[in-house]
Amino acid sequence: MDIDKRDQALIALLQKNSRTPIIELAKALSVSRTTVQNRIETLQRRGIIKGFTIEFDPEYNLKLLKAQMLINLTPGVSRTVIKQLQAKPQITSIMSVSGIYDLIIELTVEASSQLDQLVDDIREINGIEKTISCVVLSKY
Structure with a gap:
């Protein structure tokens, strides 16, 4: 499963906080909100992202x-x-x-x-x- 550097950066941001709003992810990656949403959906379809979770105190x-x-x-x-x-x-x-x-x-x-x-x-x-x-x- 090859993923490009932008997807790797997106995954790293989501690993830090999976609840980060799309707009913040887009700003951090210097891309549009639509691009981030499409990339997340693609990563989910490919099975790279299986789900989102929470971290407890x-x-x-x-x-x-x-x-x-x-x-x-x-x-x-x-x-x-x-x-x-x-x-x-x-x-x-x-x-x-x-x-x-x-x-x-x-x-x-x-x-x-x-x-x-x-x-x-x-x-x-x-x-x-x-x-x-x-x-x-x-x-x-």
Whole structure:
């Protein structure tokens, strides 16, 4: 995927702040607003830009409670279970793994009561045989 220097500059500006108004991007790149909008749309169509995101305040992130859950599944249910897990916004990552467990999921909530409820909800999903939960204390 070759991209020119102007697209590289646009991508760099969007990486710093994906909410920068088109007019500011156009001024920074010395091009028209239409040019910037067209380039963004082209980058999206080509799959170079998949989406726009936000960055949270580090203080907010420190207050979040994160956990990992190791999951054993009944044979033949992984697709169904994964779809149900993907529907839960508090699950930030789902990984299929080798070893004695089938999945590892990462959970993010604001309070221990929410984690308790989420763990109970996950354990009630048909096809989940066994789970082990680990609360993350620190990340380095």
